[in-house]
Amino acid sequence: MSTPVLELSGISKTFGAVRALSDVDFQVAEGEVVALLGDNGAGKSTLVKVISGAHPADAGGVIRWDGRQVGINSPSDAQRLGIATIYQDLALCDNLDIVANLFLGNEKLHFPGTLDEVEMESRAMELLDSLSVRIPSLRVPVASLSGGQRQIIAIARSLLGQPRVVMLDEPTAALGVAQTAQVLDLIERLRDQGHGVVLISHNMADVRAVADRAVVLRLGRNAGDFPIAETSYEEIVAAITGAADNPVSRRSERTGSSALATEDK
Amino acid sequence: MTQQTPVSKASGEGGAAPAEPMRDPRLLTTVASPKGWLDALRRRLRGGELGPIPVIVGLLLIAVVFQSMNDRFLSPQNLSNLTVQIAAIGLMTTGVIMVLLLGEIDLSIGSVAGLSAAVLAVLAVKQGFPEWGAIAAAIGVGLLIGLVHGTVFAKLGVPAFVVTLAGLLGWQGVHLYLMGSDGTINTSPNGAIAMLTQTYFVPFMGWAIAAITVILYTISVFVVERSRRRARLPYKPPSEIVFRAALLSLPILGGVWVLNQYKGVPLAFLIFVGFVVVLDLVLRKTRYGRMVYAVGGNAEAARRAGINVDLIRISVFGIASTLAALGGIMLVSRNFAASVSTGGGAELMMAIAAAVIGGTSLFGGRGNAYSALLGGLVLGAITSGLLLLQMDTSVRFMITAAVLLIAVIIDAISRRGRKSHARGGA
Ligand SMILES: Nc1ncnc2c1ncn2[C@@H]1O[C@H](COP(=O)(O)OP(=O)(O)OP(=O)(O)O)[C@@H](O)[C@H]1O
Ligand SMILES: [Mg+2]
Numbered sequence: 001m002s003t004p005v006l007e008l009s010g011i012s013k014t015f016g017a018v019r020a021l022s023d024v025d026f027q028v029a030e031g032e033v034v035a036l037l038g039d040n041g042a043g044k045s046t047l048v049k050v051i052s053g054a055h056p057a058d059a060g061g062v063i064r065w066d067g068r069q070v071g072i073n074s075p076s077d078a079q080r081l082g083i084a085t086i087y088q089d090l091a092l093c094d095n096l097d098i099v100a101n102l103f104l105g106n107e108k109l110h111f112p113g114t115l116d117e118v119e120m121e122s123r124a125m126e127l128l129d130s131l132s133v134r135i136p137s138l139r140v141p142v143a144s145l146s147g148g149q150r151q152i153i154a155i156a157r158s159l160l161g162q163p164r165v166v167m168l169d170e171p172t173a174a175l176g177v178a179q180t181a182q183v184l185d186l187i188e189r190l191r192d193q194g195h196g197v198v199l200i201s202h203n204m205a206d207v208r209a210v211a212d213r214a215v216v217l218r219l220g221r222n223a224g225d226f227p228i229a230e231t232s233y234e235e236i237v238a239a240i241t242g243a244a245d246n247p248v249s250r251r252s253e254r255t256g257s258s259a260l261a262t263e264d265k
Numbered sequence: 266m267t268q269q270t271p272v273s274k275a276s277g278e279g280g281a282a283p284a285e286p287m288r289d290p291r292l293l294t295t296v297a298s299p300k301g302w303l304d305a306l307r308r309r310l311r312g313g314e315l316g317p318i319p320v321i322v323g324l325l326l327i328a329v330v331f332q333s334m335n336d337r338f339l340s341p342q343n344l345s346n347l348t349v350q351i352a353a354i355g356l357m358t359t360g361v362i363m364v365l366l367l368g369e370i371d372l373s374i375g376s377v378a379g380l381s382a383a384v385l386a387v388l389a390v391k392q393g394f395p396e397w398g399a400i401a402a403a404i405g406v407g408l409l410i411g412l413v414h415g416t417v418f419a420k421l422g423v424p425a426f427v428v429t430l431a432g433l434l435g436w437q438g439v440h441l442y443l444m445g446s447d448g449t450i451n452t453s454p455n456g457a458i459a460m461l462t463q464t465y466f467v468p469f470m471g472w473a474i475a476a477i478t479v480i481l482y483t484i485s486v487f488v489v490e491r492s493r494r495r496a497r498l499p500y501k502p503p504s505e506i507v508f509r510a511a512l513l514s515l516p517i518l519g520g521v522w523v524l525n526q527y528k529g530v531p532l533a534f535l536i537f538v539g540f541v542v543v544l545d546l547v548l549r550k551t552r553y554g555r556m557v558y559a560v561g562g563n564a565e566a567a568r569r570a571g572i573n574v575d576l577i578r579i580s581v582f583g584i585a586s587t588l589a590a591l592g593g594i595m596l597v598s599r600n601f602a603a604s605v606s607t608g609g610g611a612e613l614m615m616a617i618a619a620a621v622i623g624g625t626s627l628f629g630g631r632g633n634a635y636s637a638l639l640g641g642l643v644l645g646a647i648t649s650g651l652l653l654l655q656m657d658t659s660v661r662f663m664i665t666a667a668v669l670l671i672a673v674i675i676d677a678i679s680r681r682g683r684k685s686h687a688r689g690g691a
Contacts (some may be wrong), residue, residue, distance in 0.1 A: 054569050076571035091569040095562035095630035096555075104559055105570030113551045118489070122496040 003067065004029045005196050006051070006165050010265045011061035013046055020046040021057070028165055028196035033187060035211035035228070036200045037176070037240055043220040044200045045088050048169050051198075052085035054076040079105070084163035088170050088200070090154045094143035098135065099124045101142050102157050103198050132182060147174040155183065159190075166190055167198040172206055184210050204233060218242050266653045267288075302505065319675045320623060320639040323668070324646065331650035338650055341526035348524065348534035349462055351645035353378075355537040358637040360542055360588030365620055366548070366561045367423035368610040368629020371416065371585045373432030374616055378593030380436045381407050381610030383443040385594055386450035386603035388460060396457035400594055407590020408583050410436065415582030419575040425582075433613070441605055449604040452597060461598040464532035471521040471530040478517060483510040533595060540588065540639065545634035557581060562630035592616075611662075612680035618665060619644050622672040643668060 004027040013021040016021050028034050036044050049055040053075040057063075063070055065081050072078050078085070092101050099117070108116040124138055133152050135145070142150055152164045153173050158166055168187070172180040187210045190197050201207050207214065208228060216224040216239040224239035241247065321436045331338040344576050357374045364371040389399035414432055418425045439628040444450070452458050466474070486506050493500040501509075526528045548554035558566040560577050568574045592612070621627060622643050623636025644665060 052569070075569045076573075079571050085569070091563070091566035093559045093566050093630070096558060100555060100559075104567070105572050106557070107527065107552050109552060113553060115550055115552060115555060118492045118496050118498065121493075121498050125498070144379060161291035254366075 003112070004064075007064040007067075008191055008239040009062050009064075011047070011050060011063075013043075013050055013055065014058055019220055021050065021217075024061075024217065024220070024222055026051075026215060026222075030164070030196050031194045032151070032198060032213065033192055033211045035214040036198055036209040036217065036251070037207065037214050037236065038217035039240055041044070042240075044217055044218075045169055047217065048085060048087070048167050048200065051078065051167060052083060052086070052087075054085075076105075079161060080162035082162070084158035084161055084166045086151075086158050086166075087095055087114060087167045087173055088173075090150055092142050092150060092154060092157075095141055097137045097141055098145075101153060102127070102160060106161055106235040123160070124156075127160065128152075131156055131186065133264050148176055148179050151175055152179065155186070158250050163195065165196040165198065167200075169200045170202065171199070172201060172203065180206070204236070208233075216240055243263045283304045295571070302508065308651075315675070316388060317392075317635065317639055319642060319672070320636075323671075324639070324643055327643065327646045331646070331653070332650075334652045335650070338653055342521050343649060343653065345524050345531060347642075347645050347649045349531045349599065350649065351460070351641040352531075353532040353539040353599065354594045354612055354615050354619065354644070355592075355637055355641035356540060356595060357589045357612060358641055359537075359593035359634060360585035361541050361616050362620045362623075362632060362634060362637055363544070363557065363588075363682035364425070364585045365617075365625050365627060366557055366629060367578060367581055368564075369418070369578075370413070370617075370627070371582065372426065372613065373410075373429040373436055374585065374589035374592070375608045375610075376433050376436035376440065377407055377586045377589040377608070378596060379606075380410070380440040380443070380609040381590035381593035382597045382603040383440045383450075385458065385597055386452055387443050389456070390450050390452055396453070400457065401541045401678050403594055404587060404590050408587045408595075410590075411583035411586025412579060414586065415579030418582065419578040425471060425577060433544075438611060440608070443570045443604050444603070444661065449602045452601045454601050454657055458594070458598050459601060461536070462531070462533040463525045465528035465596075466532070466535070468529055470524040471525050474530065474535070475521040479510060479514045482513060483507075486510070488562040509558055509565040533598070536591075536595075537641075540591075541634050541638050548634055553577075553580075558630055615644055615665070618669045622669055624672075624676070626676075 007027040009025045011021055011026070012019065024043070024047060026036075026047065033170060036047065038044050046055065050057045051063075051072065053072045056073045063072055070077075070081065072081070072083075075232045093104065097102070099121050103120050108119045108123070110116045121138060126136065128138075131152065132254070133149075135149055142153060145153065151171065155168065168183075171183050176182060184206060187199060188196050191210075191212075198208065199211060211228050213223075214226045214228055214231070214236055215222070215235065216226070218240065219242075223242065224236075226236060226239070328339060337343055357378060361371055361374060384406050385403040386393040387401050388402055389396050394402070410432065414425075414428050417423050418428045429676075437515070455463075483506065486509065487503070490500045490506060521530060523535075548557060556567065556572050556577050559570065559572060559576050565575055567577075593608055596607050596612075600607075619640030620632070620636055621640070623632075623638070623640030625632025625636040647664055647668065648661055651664070
């Protein structure tokens with residue numbers, strides 16, 4: 001692997017009495033797709049929020065960007081570095097239209113402070129066209145969009161700022177077949193353009209299709225870092241659940257591993 | 266999958282885009298003709314996007330009813346007085362709207378108006394300050410109070426309801442303290458303070474202001490639509506722009522015409538409308554306004570988008586209290602006096618009611634500055650009409666309550682068919 005753009009070490013995060021992350025290490029390089037895996041509540045979304053500045057980490061951890069130590073204490077810190085995030089709980093303003101949401105916090109301006117709606121709308125149109133997204137009108141409030149359309153808007157939003165690292169927290173969970181394929185294509189395109197991509201997904205088929213490396217979290221701790229091409233499905237599942245004897249393996253034994261064959265295509 | 270344009274490239278330059286990007290077949294387009302506009306209007310009405318239509322209909326209804334009961338209601342003199350009367354509470358409403366857009370409430374505006382009135386009168390009359398200085402000081406006090414409210418709310422996380430409830434009590438206390446043993450302090454009937462509500466523009470000035478407004482509006486829409494056409498975005502054809510300009514000039518020119526029959530356009534009304542227009546432009550056309558709507562719609566999303574949510578909140582409360590202070594100054598100007606009861610009556614309730622009647626949601630993120638003007642006109646017309654009929658405050662409160670309820674009910678019903686404005690998740 002080339003040198004990492006983003007490198008975290010010893011990251012912890014506590015919410016009240018809950019230690020969501022303890023002493024986690026993580027890194028992404030340019031042109032690399034890293035899958036972040038783990039069971040429900042393992043701390044994946046929390047790690048994403050630490051990196052994106054939405055929930056800054058506890059003191060003690062170290063974050064390096066291009067090898068230089070940086071602090072990420074707010075979403076704008078992360079944006080300035082070039083980190084774009086698609087949150088699991090979509091961060092859209094339902095009362096604003098699509099264009100306004102796409103450019104929120106990043107508005108194109110004419111004179112000091114005044115919005116350049118024309119520029120924003122045409123760029124939004126180009127961007128959505130390039131993602132093959134069809135939405136009847138860009139001037140409807142996002143509350144009226146379908147779940148998948150909202151997801152696409154959230155993804156498109158993160159791409160406007162020319163980020164170097166893109167993090168997608170379960171981007172395909174709400175998407176139809178065609179849109180899922182588009183998002184996977186998009187992830188590959190981002191990688192080919194030299195972006196670092198962090199993908200969280202519970203869908204192992206998606207992960208195997210696009211990821212180069214899988215980082216596994218379990219109960220808020222690192223539980224393994226595997227090159228996808230050389231690791232079997234069972235190994236990853238064992239890392240996620242923490243045991244070779246786990247619900248998934250028991251089930252596959254019972255059903256004659258047919259479950260695996262279909263899931264791990 | 267069908268298109269392989271790299272994302273960053275496509276978003277950086279438009280050259281590669283197909284000549285006429287295919288529109289979604291589900292998008293209904295408006296045909297540029299009176300029939301087309303009527304169809305579009307009908308579609309909007311059926312979709313529940315009523316906009317200002319119910320308020321305008323209500324206003325016309327009120328006018329017809331009162332005029333039929335007393336033919337002095339629509340007289341230029343009565344209408345002119347009405348516009349001066351609504352200026353004070355109208356300014357307070359304009360501030361409240363900003364706070365409502367955030368999804369918060371400011372209960373202190375009446376007390377702040379009262380305190381600003383007291384500061385004004387004490388400085389100008391008792392301390393012998395020049396009147397302009399006293400006005401500036403009163404506005405400054407309002408701004409300061411708002412910043413305090415906003416800071417306690419945003420930084421310490423105390424609900425705005427509680428912060429401003431404390432303000433409601435506390436600032437009224439300071440108000441009474443400043444007034445001391447005086448129940449009322451009379452201000453000069455011909456200084457700068459009195460001028461605010463006693464000045465009327467000569468007819469020519471009224472016409473000039475109206476004409477400039479309409480022309481500026483038309484030109485700016487024209488420029489925007491031309492650049493939209495150049496950018497190959499959906500745009501309004503010139504015929505529609507002219508139609509809209511005509512629609513806008515109807516109330517503006519009509520209003521000036523009526524007001525000119527009496528003393529001319531009142532300065533106080535112009536100040537109020539000026540603030541409404543400026544605030545509307547700020548809300549719709551500037552980055553700051555976009556941020557206000559964003560925080561009101563989803564504060565967490567706004568925060569994650571890098572918006573300084575605290576700063577927006579503090580500034581909005583600052584604006585609200587500043588406008589409340591201005592309202593207090595107008596109250597003094599109209600009564601030639603500040604009293605212990607200035608701003609302590611129905612002002613707060615009327616200001617919030619006007620905002621809601623005008624169409625601003627109490628739940629944040631939805632509404633516009635013009636609701637202050639429309640809501641203020643509705644409440645002002647009711648007050649003025651009942652005064653002409655010599656009904657007293659009890660009736661006024663009951664009727665105002667009914668109108669407020671009707672406004673909210675219409676909004677609730679129209680919103681059922683309008684998921685597009687619903688708040689909350691998909
Ligand atoms: N804002 C918060 N306040 C308190 N606890 C939190 C908060 N956010 C997350 N947690 C806790 O941190 C732990 C990790 O949550 P996280 O959302 O990171 O899980 P996840 O790995 O993304 O799970 P999933 O696959 O279900 O999305 C959970 O125990 C959760 O309850
Ligand atoms: Mg999660």
